[in-house]
Amino acid sequence: MRLDRTTLEQAGGMSVAALLDQRVSETPDQVGVEATSAALTFADWGRGADAVAGWLRAELGELRGERILLWMSNDDATLFACALHASFKLGAIAVALDDRSTAAETKRIITETEPRAILASRQVAENLGPQGLGALRLLDWMPAPDRSLIHLWPVNRRGVSGTPSSCDPRDVAGNGSVAHEGRAEDDAFIAFTSGSTGRPKGAIWSQGAVVQYAERATRTIYSLPRGGRDLGPDDVLQSPIPLYTAASLIENLYSAAFSGCRLLYEGRRFDPARSERRMHEQGATVYNGAPPHFAMMCDLPETEPPPNLQAMTSGGSAFAAPLYKRMRARWPGVGIANWYGLNESGTGQTLNFGDDIERAPEAIGRPIPPTEIRIVDANGSDLHDGDEGELWMRAPGQMREYFRNPEQTALRLRDGWLMTGDQAIRDETGLVHVVGRNEERINRGGFKFYPAEIESVLLEHDDVREAAVVGVSHPVLGQEAVAFVVPTEGATVDETALARHCREHVAANKAPARVVVREELPRNAYGKVVRRELRSEFEAAAGSATS
Known part of the structure; x- marks a missing residue:
């Protein structure tokens, strides 16, 4: 069956290997994956996977x-x-690592997941350097200078154990097609949660779920913001989202396989000017990023909008009204959308676009069928519109469980419903607004509030490009709010004036006690601020100042 006629239910019964095989049969010579210095047609991708x-x-x-x-x-x-x-063809379970991970971080993942091997690039080996390679027991090994090779490091719980080897995916001599051993129901990959507030947990997804979400991205996330036109072979999907994230794997890589579009990856370190220039040069029709990517591009000098661009989709972290206004001014006529999802739920479970995003840019939108949502109280009872409670979601293809963590699985899954940990309100029109995460809530002397409210006020100030608010320890109140801001390009932030701006727009007991100016905020691959780093940094500095 042709992929453009495949239903969501049929997608869920398809292995990932079968998806690419079908794409190769339909458009073998179409460029499917393009990095900064190399490209693969869909047929090349299939042959390269067989070689590996x-x-x-x-x-x-x-x-x-x-x-x-x-x-x-x-x-x-x-x-x-x-x-x-x-990995998918062989029925193995993939665990993708941040290319910036240290040897110590990688050893923790090795201990938790007990893998058979690491597949790495020369770039990663160079990042580790002699000290990092030595920590992984690769003291006497360095990869060949050829950057087209994949390097295999056999591992045990202590690190590399065995002789490394290398493979060139272009070398298909003697390698025919490898039979599919992976099935739709098999575990496909472990997506570790962002860890923005605590220790990451590994959500397990099946192969069928990967294909299902690729189908949904093709026909909803990338379709609805541009009038219902599904992603297809005539499209160029450009994205700076790191490839090791679940969002990139599904919404980028396998959405390209499902739709037949050309996927254009940005480089390992985001360059806003280069990214916007490539939109023009490569004829991007859809751009999938996170709020920080769009904020940095909006800081650039004004330029003509890319002529082919039809939609910009944002996800991974909170989307603020001031950013939407800047994007709308910079890219008029382009459909802008904000999606919401978790590693556990699957990306893009709700979508805000069209008239809804024009009226309430900060909302996460409405559920994308067949996703169901509930907003419940502490007892799991449904609340009325306008009442704040925890957001629960249910959809085909969401995570099976946390890897080797039944206790956390039981805390997050109940009768098929995923308890997101996000506090939300559904307004009278049906739009859903996330007001904050339970663990981010600040308790100042018994008065409780969420950082998002203060951050939205900070972002309304012309001199502020990015903002994050965290609760830090206070000897009397328990906690107080501290704001961290990144100035707009060329601006100078007056911390006293910004604190006064907050007190003019929110109650005094919510206003941050301190405003700290930074060059950048620590973010994970999804664009979410890593608040625990800000909190630890501030409290360590405060402790040093008083000692």
Whole structure:
């Protein structure tokens, strides 16, 4: 069956390998994946995955149900696509790592997931350097200078154990097509939660779920903001989202396989001027990013809008009204949308676009069918519109469980419903607004409020591009609010004036006690602010000042 006629239910019964096989049969010579210095047609992708799968089987033997760590950057997108798909073909479970991860962080993931091997790029080896390689027991090893190779490091719980080897996915001599061992119902990958407020947990997704969400992205997230036109072979999807994230894997890589579009990856470090220039040069029709990407591009000098651009989709972190206004002014006529989802739920479970986003840009929108939502009280009872409670979601393809963590699984899944941990309100029109996460709530002397309210006020100030508010320890009140801001390009933030701006717009007991100016905010791959770093940094500095 052609992919453009495949239903959501049929997608859920398809393995990832079968998805790419079908795409290759339909448009083999279409460029599917393009990095900054290399590209793959869909046929190249299929052949490269076969080459890697044959190599892995020869080196490691049976891999069904085994974990494979993938450690590469956006610059290595073509290598990553072949390695990931090879893992799926063999029925292995992929765990993608941040290319900036340290050796210590990687050893923790090795301990938690017990993988058979790490597949890494030369870029990652260079990032680690001799000290990091030594910590992983690769003291006497350095990769060949050829950046087109994938390097295999066999591992045990202590680090690398065995002889490393390398594979060129372009070398298909002697490698025929590898039979599909992965099935729709098999575990496909472990997506570790962002860890923006606590220790990451590994959400497990099936192969069928990957295909289902690729179908939904193709026909909703990228379709609705541009009048219902599904993503297709005539489209160019451009994205700076790091390839190791669940959002990028589904909304970018396998949405390209499902739709037949050309996927254009940005480089490993985001360059806003280069990114906007590529929109013009490469004819991007859809741009999928996170709020910080759009904020940085809006700081650039004014320029003509990209002529082919039809939609810009944002997700991964809170979307603020001031940013929407700036985007609307910079890219008039382009459909702008904000999606909401979690690693556990699947990306893009709700969408805000069209008249809704014009009226309430900060809302997360409405559920995308067949997603169901509830807003409930502490007892799990449904609340009326306008009442604040926890947002619960239910949709086909959401995570099965947390990897080897039944206690946390039980706390998040109940009768098929995912308890998001986000506090939300549904207004009288049906739009859903997230007001904050339970663990982010600030308790100042018994008065409780969420950072999002203060952050929205800070972002209304012309001199502020980014803002984050955290609760820090206070000897009398328990907690007080501290704001961290990044100035708009060329602006100078007056901390006293900004604090006064807050007191003019929110109650005095919500206003931040301090405003700290930074060059950037610590963010994870999804664009979410890592609040625990800000809190730790501030409290450590305060402790040093008083000692």
